[in-house]
Amino acid sequence: MRTGSEMRERSPLAAPNAPTVTYREPPAGALPPGTLAAFGFGSAAAVSNDPRWLRVALEPLGEAPVELWTVDGDVVAGSDGDLRWARGGGWLYAAVECFEADHAGPEGAAAYAYRLLSAFVAAAPECHVQRIWNYLGDINVGAGDDERYKQFCTGRIAGMGEVFAKGFPAASAIGHHGAKGLLQVYLLATDRPGSRVENPRQVSAWQYPRQYGRTPPSFARGTLLPADDVLAISGTAAVVGHASAHTGDLAAQLAETGRNLDALLANGGVPAGFDARAPLKAYVRHAGDAATVKAFADAHWPTAPLLMVHGDICREELLVEIDGWRYR
Template structure:
């Protein structure tokens, strides 16, 4: 294991995220800052590696002819990077970003549990106790494994077992995205923090995912609908919104109707981030839909992309940082999923 610790500083780092597209100059956006990680949602994928002092994650999310997008995480403090087995990571003394890939296999659950536990152990060793955000990009997400179990449900078993094994050592389940990708296997990356206060939120319109009934799989999905980070030394809280779809309670609603599913999805996010919901969780403040940034929109059918773009432009603003991907969603009847960050 390679470990290079950052120097201790008095102020908490400010974490930021933005998208870079082909032809754009990353240097103009990173002047005076330090890169914590890059995640390219592109045409091909490979195991994450360390490049230019930070993790580089390449995930197959863009089909032929589609635009690739790189998500860049930056901080205002110096970054140190390292490798721990298959995990690559970078840290700035306040935030940790780590990434790993699971290659295609017949059954995923045991490997998913091992990988999650390895990430949890890394966070604990390096002193980042609060998990903020998880991304899980699953090839053939609604397809069957070699036992006939849906790959996403297989994945959820391993993830739930890891959280159960670390119960009492992890401060709850954070925001997450579980979405399809265009390459077999599973790509994962995580954000954690050291001294900031992470608070996990549920949605008044939806059943908490970790309480879903058994009809959705032997283990329910292990995540919260959002995570609010209150970081010392920063100007205000940041809200990480989980991948959100057309689900009311635990039921998928409006199957086959892309306009209605877009409307429900956006209404779910609006309710989640509203002052009234933060107040239910004992927090002040709140956000509007137009506060969402670094928005990623996942659309099952390519033919629906113009409709989804129109809904997002109207609700979020045409000038927002929004990336669209034509990939499968975690339930066959769901047509669109949206995530983002409110600052």
């Protein structure tokens, strides 16, 4: 990660320096200067009224650090009902938490959350969405088009406004085991467009065939942030073409996920592999598989910071998904 002394000067015409993403011990008091957003994981994470703080409904597997986003410059923050936000250094964080019971189910809740976020971002100087995270419960429950993830996808596209008209950003969608009906959506945006990056080994998600639902998933495999120095990596799993691979075989799925990550990095023009400047997050379906996932990461990316959480992947046959950041 870049330190403050290593941050380059930014002219008025230059793209803003990307936020620095780190995993740290939970802060003892107020959030550090320059904090755009901070995330605690699981039911043991602190509760705070600071709009920049979000307690994510995914339980940590092993260590439970806080994920911290910091930027150059002062940060201001606020909230309005279910929406919270913070801006600084040319970047915007915005989040919505809501309950499906208030919106007639997962489709309605997704449409509501995305309408709030879309309207807020469209009116902001930082109107280019780079990355989105989505967490909902019971993601694989339901058969066929009634699966909850597929309902979420339909609601998501219904709520997307003009800020998404030029293309979808990188994203993750994971099932949590927290409060029933809770939907959490948060994003990172800035004042200039990024470059969307696809994986040549995979069909673009929005081009998936009908078998994956009435509305295909709406995300890019990655986004190269405006200064071209950071790749924001979408949730990546053992999908080849559009089909899941290696059902029931965690080791093979991890290896396939690694190949997909390598292909994405190459297509994004960033250095191969993951080092100490490349924080990764692994979503693990079965908590008992955490040691295997960690061993794989230690063998392949021994210096990369890794946060593991208990989460269900959007396809029930997939056992693990990995996302993160790759700084040049």
